[in-house]
Each structure stands twice: as C-alpha cells, then as structure tokens.
Amino acid sequence: MCCRSSDGRVVTVSSGGMLTSKLQLQDLQSERGAFDGTMVYAQNKRQQVVMTRQWAAQHPGVHFSSMHPGWADTPAVRSSMPQFYEKMKNKLRTAEQGADTAVWLAVAKVARQQPSGLFFQDRCAVSEHLPLAWSHSRPEEEAELMTQLEALSQQYR
Secondary structure, three states, X not given: OHHHOOOOEEEEEOOHHHOXXXXXXXXXXXXXXXXXXXXXXXXXXXXXXXXXXXXXXXXXXXXXXXXXXXXXXXXXXXXXXXXXXXXXXOOOEOHHHHHHHHHHHHXXXXXXXXXXXXXXEOOEEOOOOOOOOOOOOOHHHHHHHHHHHHHHHHOOO
C-alpha cells in the first residue's frame, strides 16, 4: 500500500536498549541457550534498525525511518524493568512524549526531507551506536540478516 503513495513512509519504533547490542545472527529465534528477555529485546530492536536501513536501500520510493521514543512510562517498562522504573519513574516521558517523534516522522513534510533509513530521537537523526559500544556490524552481516529473515518469512507464506 505505501509503495503506491507518493508520500509512502514506514516508521519503525525501536529502543535505546539496542544501542549497546551488536547484531547477532546465530540464533534469530532464540531457540538455543538460556533465554534472557532483556537481551532478546535489545537484539530484536537492533535487527529492526538494520532491517529499516536495508529496506530504505531496497525501496527508494518509500521513506523509511527508525526511532527511539526515549524512556517512557509504559506498562512494559514498569513490568520488565521494575528496578529501573523505581529509580527513574519521575524522569520518564509520558506515552505522548514518547510518540511525538514517531508521529512527526509519519506525517511531517520536513521529516520526509531527511535521508531515508536514518535513526531518530527527539525529531533529530542520531547515531545508532553509543561510543565504544562495539555494536557496529559489517555489511555482509546485515545482508545475512536479511537473507535469514527472508528464509524465516517463507515458512508463513
């Protein structure tokens, strides 16, 4: 549908949880080893950002963006990170504040003027990586992610 629009856009909501996570390709379905929900979440969010960038390159007629909403006071934050929530609850964003950049990317004309495939926070393009986090991946690894995702999707067609 968005490919037929002159202003097609895809906005992927990621998380700051991915900022220190390097792309891992060995177990995309988390079927081996002990399950760590926080690490799986971070890995999934890293995959989303890579996937969004790859789609931007593959589909130049559609504008792709990924974004971090900031740390917002949501039921997921409360239940999945209770200690973090208790320490930070007075500094967390509202859900509306967290949604601001996603909505801006989806509808604002000026957002469409940004290059496709970038990662945003607070309506600004920002780095997908923290300094010294060693979270960068090689182009071959990112291509392999897309190959594995395509293979997984074939199971559901």
